[in-house]
Amino acid sequence: MADKLPEVWLRGPLAGVPPTLQPVAHALLQAREEVESLMEDFPAQKLWDRPAGVASVGFHLQHFSGVLSRLFTYARGESLNAAQREALAAEQQPSRAVTVEELVQAFRQEVDRAIEELRATDERTLSESRAVGRGKLPSTKLGLIVHAAEHMQRHVGQLLVTVRVLRAAAS
Numbered sequence: 001m002a003d004k005l006p007e008v009w010l011r012g013p014l015a016g017v018p019p020t021l022q023p024v025a026h027a028l029l030q031a032r033e034e035v036e037s038l039m040e041d042f043p044a045q046k047l048w049d050r051p052a053g054v055a056s057v058g059f060h061l062q063h064f065s066g067v068l069s070r071l072f073t074y075a076r077g078e079s080l081n082a083a084q085r086e087a088l089a090a091e092q093q094p095s096r097a098v099t100v101e102e103l104v105q106a107f108r109q110e111v112d113r114a115i116e117e118l119r120a121t122d123e124r125t126l127s128e129s130r131a132v133g134r135g136k137l138p139s140t141k142l143g144l145i146v147h148a149a150e151h152m153q154r155h156v157g158q159l160l161v162t163v164r165v166l167r168a169a170a171s
Contacts, residue, residue: 008026009027019123024146028115031064031111031152035064035107042163062095068107068110071148074131074132077141121141126140132144
């Protein structure tokens with residue numbers, strides 16, 4: 001049995017990420033590792049099941065990529081583009097055309113993009129105001145970046161429970 005790595009936050013700083021944003025990078029990488037592990041050998045036919053009416057595994061996997069993209073877009077001070085708005089609308093809809101592996105890969109790539117954005121972030125800009133959504137709700141660049149990390153962690157916890165329930169029901 002291979003030695004298990006410590007949690008990401010205990011592996012030291014991530015090269016190039018500003019010190020203030022290290023916890024965000026660690027949380028995103030931890031979420032990615034947990035999702036990758038959790039989804040190994042997940043039964044494809046259960047991807048859109050909603051036990052007890054909770055969000056499906058497919059929803060969570062789609063949401064991970066979409067929400068990271070949207071929150072980092074707002075953090076840059078930009079508005080969502082048409083593709084992001086379409087992806088948001090599609091998150092709730094089961095898609096039989098997409099596989100577990102494709103959804104996990106999309107999340108993996110989105111985390112990579114987010115980490116690169118963290119590396120490119122000037123800490124002096126973190127307190128800048130940002131507007132969120134059509135309602136232009138107030139936040140800051142740091143608020144959006146931190147929310148991305150905490151939002152991922154919350155959904156990973158929900159995904160973990162849903163996957164365990166579905167796996168138990170299948171056995």
